[in-house]
Amino acid sequence: MKEKCAVFGIVSREEVFDRIYLGLYSMQHRGQESAGITTFSEGKIHKHTEMGLVADVFKNIRLAGNVGIGHVRYSTTGTSEIKNSQPLIINYSEGSFAIAHNGNLTNYNDLREILERRGAIFSTNSDTEVIAQLIAQEHIKAGNFVDGIKNAMKLLEGAYSLTILNDKGQVVAVRDPWGFRPLSLGKIPSGHVIASETCAFDLIDATFIRDVKPGEIVILIDDNVISEIGRTEKSKHCMFEYVYFARPDSVIDGISVYQARKNLGKNLCEEKPTKADIVTAVPDSGTTAAIGYHHASGIKYSESLIKNRYTGRTFIMPEQKTRDLSVKIKLTPIASEVKGKDVILVDDSIVRGTTMRNLVTLLKKSGAKKVHVRITCPPVMYPCFYGVDMKTRKEFAATEKTVDEICKQIGADSLHYNSLEGLVKSLGIEKESLCLACLTGEYPIKEKQAKLKV
Secondary structure, eight states, X not given: OBOOOEEEEEEESSOOHHHHHHHHHHTGGGOOSEEEEEEEETTEEEEEEEESOHHHHTTTOXXXXXXXXXXXEOOSSSOSSGGGOSSEEEEETTEEEEEEEEEEETTHHHHHHHHHHTTOOOSSOSHHHHHHHHHHHHHHHHSSHHHHHHXXXXXXXXXXXXXXXXXXXXXXXXXXXXXXXXXXEEEEXXXXXXXSSTHHHHHTTOEEEXXXXXXEEEEEETTEEEEEEOOOOOOOEEHHIIIIISOTTOEETTEEHHHHHHHHHHHHHHHSOOOOSEEEEOTTTTHHHHHHHHHHHOOOBOOOEEEOTTSOOGGGOOSHHHHHHHHHHHEEEOHHHHTTOXXXXXXXXXXXXXXXXXXXXXXXXXXXXXXXXXXXXOOOOSOBOSSOBBOOSTTOTTTTOOHHHHHHHHTOSEEEEOOHHHHHHHHTSOGGGEEOHHHHOOOSSOSSOOOOOO
């Protein structure tokens, strides 16, 4: 199971490389496979991408220019290799542009086949290039770049938050009509910025202006912001952004991620009051919710697991043996905090159950009498097709298992998930505006795609 990506864009009267670097650095949690930056200066688009973390990719690297975009990546559609790193640059008869993408197309195969029949030649196997090729072809037909994007949006199905740098020195940001993935607009004294999360604004001293609306196209030219609507659908914001993916200090579509997670922890306590000696968290994903549980219950909050900050997220590690080992490397129990105690352990989700089983075992080996597991998200039971790489049900712990059976599988003394109603209430967003497909199997975009004309 892999996460998504992050995109960044900026137009300024000053050099922008440092701000792009810092913006990507602050969103490193959204992608650790590759990183890239493109800037525009002297009439040219300059690019540097590599596999690895931001700090390593841009060591001793600088790109000149007052305009640029950036990207950090986890692969969803497309393999994890340098050819799929972003931003991608497309050259065509009307010029060139660079593009960075957060999300996943559900009609990728249909569109790629159609584009190939039209004569498109692909150099990657990512859906980002499909978006880019489609925009280029629609630009040629429409005669205007933004109109080309609008026409492309009529054919694109799925999740896509984009930043685009064209050869006119403009940055264009696009959010899909459902608003699956976050995208925000900010202001710096010398210009404007776009970022997947508002936490990027804090590091570069940008002021948050507003979220980019679902279906909106935002064009940054000099110090001006132009807004156009490309296509509209019913908003369906990904609930996992609030539960797990986003940094707690981000604000997404008007909702504080930190407050939402505290509310989730509080709701866990209200739904399933439990006697225990301490409330603790799986760091960092469960920390804020555990604080909410602690406040609601009055039970002492304590650290019981110490995280090694120099390891990646087990959530996205591909091999089972690697994941099992990584849990032991990544988290170490504090025996003095749990020995002889009943522990309430809070986390955001159980996907396979491997990590939670190992953690419960570690706590009990360290002397915990009982471990009561509390999960802020209802059971994950269905694949996601909108930017989270969990496309099979066979490894989900909740597939064809009851809560009691999952509890036994992970070795806990009790297990409780937030109810769907509790999740919705805690987030403070109308149920109709949330994508809950991985919990309910009710997909905003139906699997059967509309027939597209060649």
